[in-house]
Amino acid sequence: MSDRFNGDILAVIGDANPSFDGFNRAINAYRQTGSVIKPFVYLTALERPSQFSLITELDDRAFSLTATDGSVWTPKNYDEQEYGPTALSEALVNSYNLSTARLALDVGVEKVIDVMYRSGFQRELFAFPSLALGAQEMSPYELLRLYQLLASNGQKLQNSIVKQVVDAQGQTLDRFAVTAEQVVSPQAVYLVNTLLQDVVTRGTARSLGAKLP
Numbered sequence: 001m002s003d004r005f006n007g008d009i010l011a012v013i014g015d016a017n018p019s020f021d022g023f024n025r026a027i028n029a030y031r032q033t034g035s036v037i038k039p040f041v042y043l044t045a046l047e048r049p050s051q052f053s054l055i056t057e058l059d060d061r062a063f064s065l066t067a068t069d070g071s072v073w074t075p076k077n078y079d080e081q082e083y084g085p086t087a088l089s090e091a092l093v094n095s096y097n098l099s100t101a102r103l104a105l106d107v108g109v110e111k112v113i114d115v116m117y118r119s120g121f122q123r124e125l126f127a128f129p130s131l132a133l134g135a136q137e138m139s140p141y142e143l144l145r146l147y148q149l150l151a152s153n154g155q156k157l158q159n160s161i162v163k164q165v166v167d168a169q170g171q172t173l174d175r176f177a178v179t180a181e182q183v184v185s186p187q188a189v190y191l192v193n194t195l196l197q198d199v200v201t202r203g204t205a206r207s208l209g210a211k212l213p
Contacts, residue, residue: 006178007148007157012141026140034134035095035204036143039150039192041104041132042092044112046188052107054089054191058099065129075101075133092195093203097133104132118183119149120156150193154184 001011014024023029045052060083064074075097077083083096091099104112109127116125125136138146148157158179165174200209 002144002148002151004148004151007152008163008178009161012161028139030137030139032134033136033138033143037134037136037138037146038092038095038100038132039196040115040146041100041107041112042088042195043150043184043188043192044115045088045103045107046191047115047185048107049187052088054087054195056088057085058088058091059102060084060086060091060096060099062098063102073130075130089195089198092192093198095199095204101129101132105129115184116146118156119146120158121146149184150189150196152180153186154182154189155180156183 002009012024012026014020014026015022045056046054060077062074062076062082064072066072077097078095082098083094086096086099088099088103090096091103109129109131112132113125113127121142123142125131128135130136149155162176164172164176166172199205200212
């Protein structure tokens with residue numbers, strides 16, 4: 001958990017048993033991200049206001065891609081339905097896989113990765129189309145850093161778990177200041193955050209919105 005304004009790490013829970021000193025799942029457990037990565041596809045698109053807006057029509061129809069090794073990728077929506085022409089806003093609010101994957105191909109998967117690198121993501125990412133639907137693995141801490149970009153209006157915050165080092169008398173020996181750099185359009189971030197609010201009021205996370213109004 002981090003402070004939404006300055007990025008300070010407020011809590012790290014690495015295991016169901018907080019006194020466990022072994023494997024830290026918050027930092028070292030890598031899992032496929034699933035749909036939580038989708039907002040960054042839409043953020044990449046909305047950084048191009050001359051091409052994309054909330055009412056831009058996306059095509060939510062099935063398609064297949066053949067890789068160089070001959071394998072075929074055929075994404076499907078969760079409910080295995082197709083919704084045809086769909087507004088960009090509705091595609092994210094309803095977490096449609098088909099229109100999200102098509103959007104990633106339209107803007108370029110490399111451009112989506114560039115947004116993640118700008119946010120401070122440090123490990124290598126591969127420009128497979130399936131990245132747009134969460135096929136690549138990340139740790140909870142890495143996802144926190146990505147979402148910090150949305151919480152801080154597009155600023156990359158160089159946050160630290162350690163704020164300062166003091167001696168036995170309480171005198172400060174070293175201090176780690178927070179630095180901020182605007183790396184993504186705040187206008188695009190505002191639009192994505194507005195859509196994410198819609199996700200919990202009328203979209204795929206309505207149950208969460210009911211529990212945390």
